[in-house]
Amino acid sequence: MSEGYDLVIVGSGPAGLAAAIYARRARLHALVLEKEMMSGGQVLTTEEVDNYPGLPGMNGFELGTKFREHADALGVAFAEDEVIKISDFGGWKQIEGRENSYKTRTVIIATGAMHQKLGVSGEEELAGMGVSYCATCDGAFFRKKTTAVVGGGDVALEDAIFLSRLCEKVYLIHRRDELRGAKVLQERVFALENVEVIWNTVVESIEGGEKVESLSLKQVKTGQTSRLEVDGVFIAVGIKPLSGAFKGLVTMENGYICAGEDGVTSVPGIFAAGDVRTKPLRQIITAAADGANAVVSAERYLNTAASPK
Secondary structure, eight states: OOOEEEEEEEOOSHHHHHHHHHHHHTTOOEEEEESSSSSOGGGGGOSOBOOSTTOTTBOHHHHHHHHHHHHHHTTOEEEEOOEEEEEEETTEEEEEESSOEEEEEEEEEOOOEEEOOOOOBTTTTTBTTTEESOHHHHGGGGTTSEEEEEOOSHHHHHHHHHHHTTOSEEEEEOSSSSOOSOHHHHHHHHTOTTEEEEOSEEEEEEEESSSEEEEEEEETTTOOEEEEEOSEEEEOSOEEESOGGGBTTBOEETTEEOOOTTOBOSSTTEEEOGGGBOOSOOOHHHHHHHHHHHHHHHHHHHHHSOOOO
């Protein structure tokens, strides 16, 4: 069992690192737990970040590194460990990791979420080079170009609508003969002249050299294959919150931890920040803001809660 902390932050993506910076400035005795070898989260695999204020065109790996360097410069304590379980004992929380156990008065869960992948050839190799999972993040790079969106739910429809304002042509590829998204979104998509829906079709591979050049498609009813030339492909087949270790601990909705802008969860002293919480927009800037808000809430809890016995 390690020493007791005021705060343990689980995860070191933008939300976790922002929380760590604010916690250090608040002079809280805090620790950041990260299961990966490097901090930064999903931003590390982003080729270019063009929507973080003041740093246009910043390489994602470099931005994630700068977040960690800022925390290091302030003397934030880090430990490499994977959290398996958190137990609530009122004034104290017990965190069980694969390497150690941690005792703390408050916890910020900032484990993030991961985009569901197609699992096809070329997807990993061309990630950040035309393969994207976030239209609002990367759409501007494909202005006046041809793109494809894969999926049929609300996010896919919203991505197609968003891209239609930027791109010359947008293909919406769906494996079924009807979309799953909200009817109002479907109506908007069908009304767009530069959006074409390709029904009953799946992507078999993503092709290209240094960037995406085309998609290999298969018609699921006939088995017929074809090639579609595109400059980029946006995969919108779902997002999975990394919250499995906290099931049964806090209230969740579709795997996301229920928490508002203040990060407050259903359990006093436990807060959620970043992509793992229920929220309408998942971006680097909103994750960082979540981290700051969660620390302010944790401070408020520490100042008002009775001292643990």
